[in-house]
Amino acid sequence: MTANAPRLSSQQIQAIQSGLAQAQAHMNKGQPQHAAVICQRLLAEVPGEPHALHMLGLIAYNMGNIRHALDHVRQACQSPHAPALHFSNLTEMLRQQGVLTEAEHYGRKAVALDPKLVGAWNNLGIVLQESGKLDESRACLEKVIALDPRNASAHNNLGNTYKRLGQLAKAETHWKRALAIHPHYAEPYSNLANLCNEQGQYDKAVEYGQRAIALNPRLIDAYINLAATENARWRHQVALQWLDRLITFAPDHALALAARATTLKDLEQLDEALLSAERAAQLSPDNAEVQNSCGIVYLSLGRFDAAIACFDQALALPSAIRERILAARAMAYQENGRSDEALKLFGEIVTEFPNSAVAWHGRSDIVKFKPDDPALDKMRALAKPNGVQSHSDRMYIHFALGKAFMDIGDSDNAFTHLNLGNKMKRDIIQYDPDAASKWMNDIALAFPPSVFEQFKDMGASSSMPIFVLGMPRSGTTLIEQILASHPQIHGAGELKNLSQIIEEMGGVPDAMNGMTGERLHAMGDAYISKVTALSDGKAYVVDKMPANFIHAGLIHLMLPHAKIIHSRRNPVDTCLSCYSKLFAGEQSFTYNLHELGRFYSDYRALMAHWRNVLPASHFLEVDYEDGIEDIEAQARRMLAFIGVPWDPACLEFYKTQRPVRTSSVNQVRQPVYKTSTGRWRQHAKNLKPLMTSLNIPLVDCPLAASGESYGAVADCLTRQTRSPYAVR
16 A cells, blocks of 8 residues: 555455455465465455565565565555565565665665564675675674574574674584574575585585475575585586576576576586576676676676676675675686786785685786795785685685795795695595596597598598697697687687587497497587687687597597697696696696696506507697797697698787686796796605606606606606507
C-alpha cells in the first residue's frame, strides 16, 4: 500500500490477516504454489499490500526466480507500513546478487526501524563485510552475539569477517562454534571448505563442501567454493560441473555466472566464457566480483582496453576484493609489455596492502634485487610464522624471496625459500613419477616408424600451425616472440586446443588404438578450425604449448604439413629455472628436484625418439644457447624452415607488442642477455638431488659443467647412459 492508499476497514484487515495465515500454513506444508495463489488474490483486492508482496518475494526467491523476488520485496518496502523484517530480507537478497550499495541502504534502514531485530544486524554485518567495511561488520555481528549468544548464523558470519581480516584461527573458532550450536547448519561447512582450499587442503575442502550441499542442496556459496577448490587443483572440468549444477536452479545468479566465466576461460572455451561473463554483468552491473571476472575474460581474449575498463569499474564499487582486483589490473599491464606501469601498480598495492603476497611476488618478477633493497626485510617478515596466513600466500612469499636472493647471489638463502615454497606446492598436488615415466615410454612405443608410413599424408593439409614445444623455461617463449615479430606469423600463446582434441580421443597413447586416416584428418580439421579464429588474418599461427612435446608424433600424423620447433636448453639451467618458478599453469613435475630431474630424463628420451622418427623437413631443434650467441643466425634458420622470407623485425622481438601470459613475460621484453646461461653453476651445491636424478657426473662430463648447450650435454650423456625407450 502506498502512502496515499485509502484506509482499510476492520473487515478488510481481518481478511488480509486470515489470508496471510492461510498462505503461511501452505508455506509450512511445502506448498508454495497454493500460498502464491492466496497472495495474488489478496493483492487483487488490496493492491500494494506489503505482506502479500513480501511473501510472494520469498516464494519467488525459494523457487530460484531472483528477479521477481527482488521486484516483489522492493515494492513491499515502498509501503509506509513495511516492517523492518522486509527491509532485512531485501538486504540479504540484494547482497546475494552482489548489489552491495543498495543492500547496505536497506540494511541500515532495517536496524533503524527495529534496533533489536537480530536478523537485521546480522544481514547488515554480512553486507558490510562484503563491502570491505570489516571493522563495522565485526561491530554489527558482535552486537548480534551480545543480543543472542547462541545465534549460529552470527557466529558463522563473524567467522567470515575474521577471515577477511586475516585472523584465520578466530574465523575457524566461530565457524565451529556455529556448528556446535547447530550441527546441521550448512553454511559453516561451506566456509570451512573455502578455508581449507586456501590452506591447500583440497580433499578436506571438497569433503566440507559436499557436506554443505548434502545439508542444503540450494546453498549457492557451497557450489562456488567447491568449484574454486577444483580450479585450484586444475580440475577445471569438475569445477564446471559444480557450477552447471548450481545454474540449473539459480540460472540468473550473477556470481555463479561470473565463476562459470572464469572457469570456462581456464578451459579455453573463450566464446562461452564471454557469454557467461557478459550475462553476469547484465544481471549485476554494480558487482565488483562480476566486473573483475569480465576483466579477466576480456584479457584472455586480448581485449586489453576492455579488461582495464572492467577492472577500473570494479575498483569504483564497494567490495572486499580490492586487493585482488588491483593485482589483476597490474598483471594485465605486465602481460602486455608495460612492465614499468605494472611495477608502479604493484608498488601501490603493497603500500595499500602491505601483506599482499601476490603483489610482492608479481613485483619480484620484474625487479632486479640488490642487497640493500628494503623489500627483502619486508618479505622476510611476511615469511615468518606470524606473517601471511594462507597457504597460497606463504608460497608466493617463499618464491619471491627465492628470486630475490638468487638476484643478489645468496644461493643458500635462495634455496632455503625455494625449497620451502616448492615443498608447499608439492604437498598439495598429485604426481606419480613412476606413472609419468611409464606413460612417456608407452607413447614412444605407440609411434614406431611404421606408423608414420601407414598414415603418411592422411591428416589435414593446412600448413598454418607452427608448434613450438619443449620443457618449460627452455626458451619457447623467446622463439615464439621472435616468430610473432614476423608480419606473416601470429603468436597465439600456449593453446590447449590440441590436447583437448586428443583427450576427446582418449589421450596419448590410447588415441592410437584403432586409429584411421579419416579420424586423423578429422582431428586435424578440428584443430585448424579452432586456430584459424585466432590467426589475426595471418598465414601462420604459433602454438607455443611446451607440453605438446608429448604429442609431437600425433601432430605430424594429424597435420603432416605443420612445422614443429623443439626448443632446447642446458638441462641443469632448464631445471633450475623451472624450480625457481611458481607456475600459473599446472607443471606438477617441477616442485621436487629429484622428480624434476627424472622427468627431464624421460622428456629427453622421448625427444630422442621423435628426432629419429620425424622428418627433418618438419622437425627443427633450436638450442637456447645458440640463440643467445647469434640470434640472427637462429632467427634466419627458423624462418627458412617455416618457408617465409627474412624480416629484420624478428631481431627486435622485444619491441613487438602482444600479450605474453607465461613466466617468461618479462624476459622477452628485453634484448637477449647471457646471464641466464650457465647460471646453475653458482648454485651447484644446492642442486645435488637434481644432478643425481639427471645422471650427470660432473667430473666425467666437462661439457655439462661448462654450461654448454643442450645438444652438447645430450651428446655427452648419450655416451654414458642408454635411453630407456626402445621402439618395437
